[in-house]
Amino acid sequence: SFVYCVRVTLVLEVLWVSVCLVHSDSSVVVQKEAQFGVSYLDTVTSHNQTIYSFNHTVSRNKTEGVRVSVELLSETTKSPILFVIRQKQAVLSFQVPLILRGLYQRKYQYTQVGRTLCQPPTLVASETQFFYVDVSTLSSTSVHYQLRVSRVESFTLQTDKKFSFNATPSQPQFFKYVFPDGVDTVIVKVNSEKNFPCSVMSIQDIQCPVYDLDNNVAFIGMYQTMTKKGAVTVQRKDFPSNSFYVVVVVKTEDEACGGPLKFYPLLPDELLDAGNRSKTLDVVVSPAINSEVYVMGMLFCLGIFLSFYVLTFLVACIENKRMNRKREGFLQPADMSPAETASIIGVRSTNYIIIIIIIIISLSVADNGSTMSSEPVTDSLASAEGTYGYMERSMDTVGRCRQESLSSVEEDDYDTLADIDSDKNIVRTKKYLCVSDLARKDKRVLNKKYQIYFWNISTIAVFYALPVIQLVITYQTVVNVTGNQDICYYNFLCAHPLGALSSFNNILSNLGYVMLGLLFLLIVLQRDILHNRALMRNDITALECGIPKHFGLFYAMGTALMMEGLLSACYHVCPNYTNFQFDTSFMYMIAGLCMLKLYQKRHPDINASAYTAYACLAAVIFFSVLGVVFGKGNTAFWIVFSVIHILATLLLSTQLYYMGRWKLDSGILRRMLYVIYTDCVRQCSGPMYIDRMVLLVMGNIVNWSLAAYGLIKRPNDFASYLLAIAICNLLLYFAFYIIMKLRSGERIRCLALVCILFTAVVWGFALFFFFQGLSTWQKTPAESREHNRDCILLSFFDDHDIWHFLSSIAMFGSFLVLLTMDDDLDTVQRDKIYVF
Known part of the structure; x- marks a missing residue:
């Protein structure tokens, strides 16, 4: 009984204290029954508080939005009005004027606020729910306000039906979407006719509260900034309730979308005028592609590139069968000498049985096919004699084809000293060199030298690719966890997710680089095997005729093409400016290896070693990284890079002109001045190597022009600028090679010519699709989405994706051009093949 008395006493004391507090507070609480769609003009002070009571019917199968709109009517007030909305399962509160912060903690105030209430689900078919709007303030003077609560029309979005609405920073909007039966993925598209003000689109699960203000919209769900366009692909599996909210918020400032950065003095407690930041937007939710489209896309991609393998196999079988038949036919005549037979076999390399598709894939048997004839033996004797004459042509005949600047190389043009056969300095200073002059080193030594290209690039690929794969997986994980769609620059209107990947189609389309790179390796391997067999037979044609065959650089090129596909796929996992170098690094290597291969064809003994070549390519990639990090608007960087670019061009020009027979030491300037004095001032003699001089002058003009362009324009995409330099130099050298080949009296076979034309056409279409510019990380994510x-x-x-398809085919075709362009020399002695 004592305990009972104590408890009663405590309860009475608590009640007495509560009554005293109520009576000591002079504020009055007024509760009003309120109706939807009615505007309530009222006042509030610290002495009175108003509670508005609303009720509405909630159905399980129907969702209605409820929106609370408030406007502050008093012009000045030191104390804001606090609105607290109490629902069944949620509480929402905000003050008026509403204070939102921008960049550098700048504060903007809004006197008009509109908020949509979240709709907690109900378990019964229909029920009546109440919610209350509490209005209070600490202002001692009366503050006038207007309150209106209304129902939102079209709160639930319909599939493929556009809905328009207005939004401001203080009046965000959100709508509900429910997945229809049979639809697992949808694309939410939000559009606006004007760029600014900057907005944010967010996809959030059905829960309370809804984060619909600029300072909290990034807390949950997926979100992205937008100007004119915004698009997010949403999958049913990510939302257990089979529904989600589409939230649109207008930001207080435009800097996040690339707008101008306004300068304001940072004064304490200064409130800035928000201005008119109303924006009209349209939202439409459309079903995304289904699994059948995924399967069709993958089969299409595989089918295109597997067809190259199938056709290669078929053509190889046909050519091998034809070769065996022709060998039997050539052995039948008894009056034909072995020399004539060998001549005829070598002659018929100009057959015209090639069509454009078989051209690309028939190279795996090109060594065999190039020696076959599709005509009867009796019809080939005349052309055989002609080609045999081509094999035995004199240096005088070739000289007449080379015009005056490439006069014939007769016996008098050679130094007759005995050490000409051993001293490379004497050999390389001849006015006109032949391939035999620069193919004196042991073939086994050169093979090992050029095989290092393949092994080095394979090692580089492993050590480069593994960290890249790890990094892009981290990028994708961050995107999936944070929901920040501004990290990656996708084409959001055509980004099809698969598993954890946000844009599977952009990754899949890189398969062509890998598959065609592997096919090129197989073709090179087949040629390598045939050549080694010929050497084992001591075939005189393989030993002493044609361009010396070293396949190490070809193997490196095929590996680089495969790695380009892998790294391009890694880049497209999350494309942005920090990992764009992944997509371009092996592009630099491909361009460099192609130039080295062109140079190696006529200069096998003096081509750069793998270590030197990859060191130079590493320097290029190093500058690419510096350009991405420091190049944007940095004058000092562009000056330093332009100077290094020009100096490197001059050094390389000297190296090519003198074929490596010069030294970079303290006496270089003295020797340069002496050469200028003796050759230009004293006797005004022209350059000794006119063709090389023409090439190097043109190369310097192009590179100096590119350096000036970079210094003046300072392009934001430094990696692409650097790649353009490499491609321009490669194209210039390739054009020079083709021109000099024709001037030397050599031919371009039909096979190589069709490859060149086909590759040029494919490159043209590929570049057309490349320059469509569906996204660009040089701008803000919101501006990128406009494209x-x-x-x-x-x-x-x-x-x-079409660029990926076509460029992989074009690169494959370019490699085939390099592989086949000198097949016409396979039966020409090396001392009759000019160096240029």
Whole structure:
């Protein structure tokens, strides 16, 4: 009983204290029954508090939005009004004027606030729910306000039906979407006719509270900034309730979308005028592609590139069968000498049985096919005699084809000293060199030298690719966990997710680089095997005729093409400016290896070693990284890079002109001045090597022009600028090679010519799709999305995917051009093949 008395006493004391507190507080609480769609003009002070009571019917199968709109009517007030909305399962509160912060903690105030209430789900078919709007303030003077609560029309979005609405920073909007039956993935598209003000689109699960203000919209769900366009692909598996909210918020400032950065003095407690930041937007939710489209896209991609393998196998079988038949036919005549037979076999390399598709894939048997004839033996004797004459042509005949600047190389042009056969300095200073002069080193030594290219690039690929793969997996994980869609620059209107990957189609389309790179390796391997067999037979043609065959650089080129596909796929896992170098690093290597291969064809003994070549390529990649990090708007960087670019061009020009017979030491300037004095001032003699001088002058003009362009324009995409330098130099050297080949009296076979034309056409179409520019990390993510476009191929691939398809085929074709362009010299003695 004592305990009972104590408890009663405590309860009475608590009640007495509560009554005293109520009576001591002079504030009055007024509760009003309120109706939807009615505007309530009222006042509030620290002495009175108003509670508005609303009720509405909530159905399980129907969702209605409820929106609370408040406007502050008093012009000045030191104390804001606090609105607290109490619902069944949620509480929402905000003050008026609403204070939102921008960049550098700048504060903007809004006197008009509109908020949509979240709708907690109900378990019964229908029920009546109450919610209350509490209005209070600490202002001692009356503050006037207007309150209106209304129902939101079209709160639930319909599939493929556009809905328009207005939003401001203090009046965000959100709507509900429910997945229909049979639809597992949808694309939410939000569009606006004007760029600014900058907005944020967010996809959030059905829960309370809804984060719909600029300072909290990034807390949950997926979100992205937008100007004119915004698009997010949403999958049913990510939302257990089979529904989600589409939230649109207008930001207080435009810097996040690339707008101008306004300067304001940072004064304490200064409130800035928000201005008119109303924006009209349209939202539409459309079903995404289904699994059948995924399967069709993958089969299409595999089918294109597997067809190259199938056709290669078929052509190889046909050519081998034809070769065996022709060998039997050539052995039948009894009056034909072995020399004539060998001549005829070597002659018929100009057959015209090639069509454009078989051209690309028949190279695996090109060594055999190039010696075959599709005509009867009796019809080939005349052309055999002609070609045999081509094999035995004199240096005088070739000299007449080379015009005056390439006069014939007769016996008098050679130094007759005995050490000409051993001293490379004497050999390389001849006015006109032949391939035999620069193919004196042991073949086994050179093979090992050039095989190092393949092994080094394989090692580089492993050590480069593994960290890249780890990094892009981290990028994708961050995107999936944070929901920040501004990290990666996708074409959001054609980004099809698969598993954890956000844009599977952009990754899949890189398969062509890998598959065609592997096919090129197989073709090179087949040629390598045939050549080694010929050497084992002591075939005089393989030993002493044609361009010396070293396949190490070809193996490196095929490996680089495969790695380009892998690293391009890694880049497209999350494309942005920090990992764009992944997509371009092996592009630099491909361009460098192609130039080295062109140079190696006529200079096998003096081509750069693998260590030197890869060291130079590493320096290029190093500058690429520096350009991405420091190049944007940095004058000092561009000056330093331009100077290094020009100096490197001059050093390389000297190396090529003198074929490596010069030294970079303290006496270089003295020797340069002496050469200028003796050759230009004293006797005004022209350059000794006119052709090389023409090439180097043109190369310097191009490179100096590119350096000036970079210094003046300072392009933001430094990696692409650097790649353009490499490609321009490669094209210039390739054009020079073709021109000099024709001037030397050599021919371009039909096979190589069709490869050149086909590759040029494919490159043209590829570049057209490349320059469509579906996204660009040189701008803000919101500005990049303005370039997004829908898929154009099978509803699965976009323009950039087609660029991947075509560029992989074009690169493969370019490699085939390098592989076959000198097949016409396979039966020409090396002392009759000019160096240029």
